Amino acid sequence: MGGYGSDYDYSDDDSVVKKSAASYNIDHGRKYETKGAVPPPVGKHLITEAKFPIVVAVDVTGSMKTWPQIIFEKLCILYNEALFFLPDTLKDDFEISFAAIGDAYSDSAPLQVTDFAEGAELDENIKALYPEGGGGGQTRETYELAAYYYLKHCDMPNALSQPKPLLIFVGDEGFYSKINRKHIMDLIGDKVKTDQIAKNMFEQLRQKFNVYILRVRYDSEASNKRINEDWVKVLGENNVILMKQPRRIVDTILGIIATIVDGWDKFKDRIEIRQTPEQVDQVYSTLSGLQIENKKYVYKFQALQCPKCGGALDEVPDYNKPVKCPFCQIQLVRI
Numbered sequence: 032m033g034g035y036g037s038d039y040d041y042s043d044d045d046s047v048v049k050k051s052a053a054s055y056n057i058d059h060g061r062k063y064e065t066k067g068a069v070p071p072p073v074g075k076h077l078i079t080e081a082k083f084p085i086v087v088a089v090d091v092t093g094s095m096k097t098w099p100q101i102i103f104e105k106l107c108i109l110y111n112e113a114l115f116f117l118p119d120t121l122k123d124d125f126e127i128s129f130a131a132i133g134d135a136y137s138d139s140a141p142l143q144v145t146d147f148a149e150g151a152e153l154d155e156n157i158k159a160l161y162p163e164g165g166g167g168g169q170t171r172e173t174y175e176l177a178a179y180y181y182l183k184h185c186d187m188p189n190a191l192s193q194p195k196p197l198l199i200f201v202g203d204e205g206f207y208s209k210i211n212r213k214h215i216m217d218l219i220g221d222k223v224k225t226d227q228i229a230k231n232m233f234e235q236l237r238q239k240f241n242v243y244i245l246r247v248r249y250d251s252e253a254s255n256k257r258i259n260e261d262w263v264k265v266l267g268e269n270n271v272i273l274m275k276q277p278r279r280i281v282d283t284i285l286g287i288i289a290t291i292v293d294g295w296d297k298f299k300d301r302i303e304i305r306q307t308p309e310q311v312d313q314v315y316s317t318l319s320g321l322q323i324e325n326k327k328y329v330y331k332f333q334a335l336q337c338p339k340c341g342g343a344l345d346e347v348p349d350y351n352k353p354v355k356c357p358f359c360q361i362q363l364v365r366i
Contacts, residue, residue, distance in 0.1 A: 068139075068140040068143055068159075068160070068161030068163070069131070069140075069143035069144065069145060069159050069160060069161065070143075071140075071141075071142055071143075071217070071218040071219070072142065072144045072180060072184065072218070072219055072220075073217075073218065073219060073220040074220045075144065075184065076184045076185075076186065077128060077144070077146060077147060077181075077184060077185040077186065078147075078185075078186045078187075078188075079126050079128070079147035079185075079186075079187055079190075080188065080189050081124055081125050081126040081147065081149075081187070081189065081190070082120075082121060082124040082125065082189050082190060082191050083117075083121045083124060083125035083190070083191060083194055083196065083197075083292075084125065084126055084127075084128070084147060084185075084187050084190055084196045084197075085125060085126070085127045085128070085196070085197045085198075085199075085288070086127070086128045086129075086130065086181055086185075086196075086197070086198040086199065086240070087106065087109070087127065087128075087129050087130070087199050087201065087284065088129075088130035088131075088132055088174075088177050088181075088198070088199070088200050088201070089102055089103070089129070089130070089131055089132065089160075089200075089201045089202070090132045090133075090172055090174070090200070090201060090202030090203065090204065091131045091132065091133060091160070091161070091162040091163055091164065092132075092133055092134060092138070092163070092164065092165055092166030092172055092204070093164045093165060093166045094166055094203055094204060094249070094250075095202065095203055095247065097277070098201075098203075098247055098277050098280075099131075099162040099164075100162065101277040101278065101280070102201060102277065102280050103157050103160065103162065105278070105280055105281045106129065106153075106157055106280075106281060107153060107154045107157055108281055109127065109153075109281050109284060109285070110127060110149060110150060110153055112281065112285055112301070113125070113285060113288055115297060115298075115301050116285075116288075116289050116292070116294035116295075116297035116298045116301060117288075117292055117294060118292060118293075118294065121194075121292065124189075125149070126147040126148055126149050127147065127148065127149070127153055128144065128145055128146065128147045128148075128185075129145045129153070129156055129157055129160060130142070130143060130144045130145065130160075130177055130180075130181075131143040131160040131161065131162065131163075132172055132173065132174055132176075132177050132200075132202065133163050133165055133166065133172060133173070134165065134166050134167040134169075134171075134172045134173055135173040135176055135211065135214040135218060136167050136173070136211075137165055137166065137167040138163050138165040138166065138167075139163065139165070140161050140163050141163075141173055141176070141214075141218065142173070142176055142177060142180065142218050142219075143159075143160050143161060144177075144180060145157075145159060145160070166204075170204050170205055170249065170251075170254045170257075170258060171204055171205045171206060171207050172202065172204050172205075172206070173206070173207060173210075173211075173214065174200055174202065174204075174205075174206040175206045175207055175209075175210045175227075175229035175232060175233070176210055176211075176214050176215070176218065176219075177200075178206075178210075178229070178232050178233055178236050179210050179215060179219070179227060179232050180219055181198060181236065181239075181240070182232060182235055182236045182239060183219075183221065184219065185239075187239075194241075194291045194292050195240065195241050195291075196239065196240045196241070197240060197241045197243075197287070197288065197291060198236065198240035198241070198242045198243075199242075199243045199244070199245060199284055199287065200242075200243070200244040200245070201244070201245045201247075201274075201280065202244065202245075202246070202247065203246065203247035203248065203249050203258075204249065204258060205257070205258040205261045205262065206229055206261065206262075206265075207229060208228070208229050208230070209226040209227065209228060209229060210226060210227040210228075210229055210232060211226055212224070212225060212226050212227070215227070229265070230264070230265055233265035233266065234265070237266070241270075241291060242266055242270060243266070243270045243271075243272060243287060244262050244266060244270070244271055244272070245272050245274050245280065245283060245284070246258070246259065246262065246271060246272065246273050246274060247274055247277075248273060248274075259271060259273075269320070269321065269322040272287075272317060272318070272321070273317070274317060275313055275316070275317055276313045276317075278310070279310065279313045279314050279317065282302060282306070282310075282314045283314060283317050283318065285298060285302075286298060286302075286314060286317075286318045286321075287318070287321065290318075290321060290323045290326070290328060291323055295328070295364065295366070296351075299350075299366065302314060315330045315366050316330055316331075318330070318366060319331070319366065320338070322339075322361075325360070325361060325362055326353075326361070326362045326363075326364055327339055327361050327362070327363055327364065328364045328365075328366050329348070329363055329364070329365060329366065330365075330366050332347045332348070332365070335347060337356040337358065337359060337361065337363065338363070339356065339359050339361045339363075340356060340358050340359035340361070342356055342357065342358030342359060344356065344357075344363075345357070347365070348363045348364060348365040349365060350365050350366075353365075
């Protein structure tokens, strides 16, 4: 058995899968109460001195089913595992902020933000988050409100330009096209005269962070396609990653971090020792196609053909020998 820490129950049975996150936690004796939720960040301004800040913002609405419980159980390991492949210059100089996202149109705790922290303090921050299990039932949640917050109220004076700070959304739905001015005023405390355009906010956020979304497939295929297209429009195709298995959420985040800090080889060695071949396959297939600047990571090559431009390759990349496409000049890394 691979994975982190204890083995947590997971079922594909309809009676479990269709539960809200809130019901799942109650049934398993996890007592989250609204009064114990992290309060909305009215007047709260995050500051981190870290060179490599990371944000993980998780959708905790009902359509996410069992995912929030599994994700929160696993996230406590993220910090320690990243230490195995971060360069020495960053091992003591990275911090993580966690956030929980709901729907500000319907939920009581739609935006919960924790301070940047490291080590054992992260466990307490995760436990403080309240997976409300609500949502508005409109295939949209207020991700854009979280984007506004981290754009406007997160200072990172020592952050490097390479690797740039990292922000990862985890969720299954889309975002609203506008950021409601009342939500901004009531939940963040900023006085704004008009609604803000979400597309513009995500564009600005990408100047500040490397931004990804790990997407959980939505039940309706038509809705799933529209949601994916909306995210691609604001983040780009390379930054929208479809998740296949909730137990691999931390490994997927670690894989993204590894590509950004050029630590893939160490990450690959670590995961292949720690996880089963099936679990490794799930992670690699999820990350396949990930592109970081001039490098593209590919799991399985079907032919002597560049997966980016379609040009003919002289050779297929080996695991320890990247190959540069002679046409588009992308460096292909086999994972």
